Amino acid sequence: MDYSNLTKADIVELLSIKDPIKRTALQKAAEETLFEKCGPGIYLRGLVEQSNICRCDCHYCGIRKSNKKSQRYELTEGDLLNVAQQCVDLGFASMVIQAGERHDAKFISFMEQALQRIKKETTSKQLPKGLGITISLGEHTKETYQRWFNAGAHRYLLRVETTNPDLFAKLHPPEQSFKARVQALRDLRDIGYQVGTGVMIGLPGQTVDDLANDILFFKKEDIDMIGMGPFIPHADTPMSDSDALPLQESLEQTLLMIGTTRLVLQDVNIAATTALEAIDPKGRDYALQFGANVMMPLLTPESVCGDYNLYPGKPKVQNKILVKPNVTGRHYAFDEWGDSQHALLKVME
Ligand code: SAH
Numbered sequence: 001m002d003y004s005n006l007t008k009a010d011i012v013e014l015l016s017i018k019d020p021i022k023r024t025a026l027q028k029a030a031e032e033t034l035f036e037k038c039g040p041g042i043y044l045r046g047l048v049e050q051s052n053i054c055r056c057d058c059h060y061c062g063i064r065k066s067n068k069k070s071q072r073y074e075l076t077e078g079d080l081l082n083v084a085q086q087c088v089d090l091g092f093a094s095m096v097i098q099a100g101e102r103h104d105a106k107f108i109s110f111m112e113q114a115l116q117r118i119k120k121e122t123t124s125k126q127l128p129k130g131l132g133i134t135i136s137l138g139e140h141t142k143e144t145y146q147r148w149f150n151a152g153a154h155r156y157l158l159r160v161e162t163t164n165p166d167l168f169a170k171l172h173p174p175e176q177s178f179k180a181r182v183q184a185l186r187d188l189r190d191i192g193y194q195v196g197t198g199v200m201i202g203l204p205g206q207t208v209d210d211l212a213n214d215i216l217f218f219k220k221e222d223i224d225m226i227g228m229g230p231f232i233p234h235a236d237t238p239m240s241d242s243d244a245l246p247l248q249e250s251l252e253q254t255l256l257m258i259g260t261t262r263l264v265l266q267d268v269n270i271a272a273t274t275a276l277e278a279i280d281p282k283g284r285d286y287a288l289q290f291g292a293n294v295m296m297p298l299l300t301p302e303s304v305c306g307d308y309n310l311y312p313g314k315p316k317v318q319n320k321i322l323v324k325p326n327v328t329g330r331h332y333a334f335d336e337w338g339d340s341q342h343a344l345l346k347v348m349e
Contacts, residue, residue: 050080053100059173060234154192195221195223279313
C-alpha cells in the first residue's frame with residue numbers, strides 16, 4: 001500500500017486490520033510519519049476540568065444535565081490560577097481548560113477574566129508569551145469565541161463526535177445538530193484559533209466506513225489537532241446498555257484510527273486520550289506508539305476530579321509526576337507550547 005497517497009478504500013482497509021503483521025506495519029509507518037513531520041517530542045498540557053455544570057443533554061455523557069446523580073461543582077478563578085502555576089512549575093508550558101457547556105453571561109465573563117489573568121500571571125522571562133492555553137467549552141456564538149480568543153486562548157477543542165449526521169442525531173437531543181457543530185469549527189478557524197476536533201469510537205451502529213469518513217472530514221476541514229477515544233457506556237445515561245463495541249475492541253479500533261489519521265493528516269497533533277487509559281492502564285502508551293504526540297496530565301484538584309465523570313473508569317487522581325515515557329525513542333517536550341506543525345506551517349504560508 002502506498003501510505004503517502006491513501007484513498008478512501010485504503011483507509012477502510014487500514015481501519016479493518018486484524019492481522020498482527022499488518023498492524024505492526026501500520027504502527028511503524030505512523031511512527032515514521034510522526035518523526036518526519038513532527039519529531040519525537042510528546043507535548044504536554046496540564047488539564048483542568050473547571051466545572052461539570054452543563055446545559056446539554058448528550059445521551060452518552062455522564063455530566064449531561066438530566067443526570068441527577070452527578071454532584072455539580074465549579075472551580076474559582078483562584079483554583080484555575082493555582083493549576084496554571086502548577087503547570088509552570090512542572091514545565092508543562094500549555095494548559096487545557098475544559099468544562100460543561102454554559103451560555104450565561106456570567107460564565108462567559110468569568111472565563112474571559114480567568115483567561116486574561118492566567119496569561120498575565122504566567123508571562124515571565126521563562127515564558128515570554130505565558131502559558132499556551134487551549135479551551136474546550138462547547139458550542140458558542142462567534143462573538144463569545146472571539147472574546148475568549150482576545151483574552152488569551154489560542155487553541156480550541158470541540159469534538160464533532162461523529163461525522164455521520166444520522167448517528168450524530170441519535171447521540172444528541174434535537175436542539176443539537178451536526179450542521180451547527182461544523183459551523184462552530186469553521187467559526188473558530190475564522191477567528192484564528194488552532195482548531196481541534198475528534199470522534200468517539202465504538203459507538204452503537206458506527207461502521208468502519210463512518211470512521212473513514214471522519215478522517216476525510218478532518219482533512220477537508222483542515223483540522224490542526226485531533227482527540228479521539230473509545231466510547232465507554234455510562235450507567236446513568238440513556239446509552240448505558242447500548243449496543244456499543246466491547247471495550248477491548250473499541251480500544252483496538254481507536255489505535256487503528258490514530259495510526260491511520262497520522263498517515264492521512266501527517267503534521268497535526270494527536271492526543272493520547274484519557275479514555276484509553278480507562279480501558280487499559282497502558283492505553284495511552286499504545287496511542288503514542290501509533291503516532292499520537294500529545295499528553296494531557298490531569299491537574300483538576302482531587303477534591304472534585306471524580307465528579308467530572310464523563311464515563312466510568314476515568315482516573316480520579318492527579319497525574320503530576322512524569323518520568324520518561326514508556327515508549328522507546330520518545331521524550332516529553334517540557335517548557336514548549338507544542339503547537340501543531342500543521343498550524344505553524346499555515347501561518348508561514
Ligand atoms: N463541553 C465540552 C467538553 C465536553 S466533554 C465540549 O462540548 O466539547 C469532552 C468529551 O468527552 C466529549 O466531546 C466526548 O467525546 C467525550 N465523552 C463524553 N462522554 C463519553 C463517554 N461515555 N465515553 C467516551 N467519551 C465520552
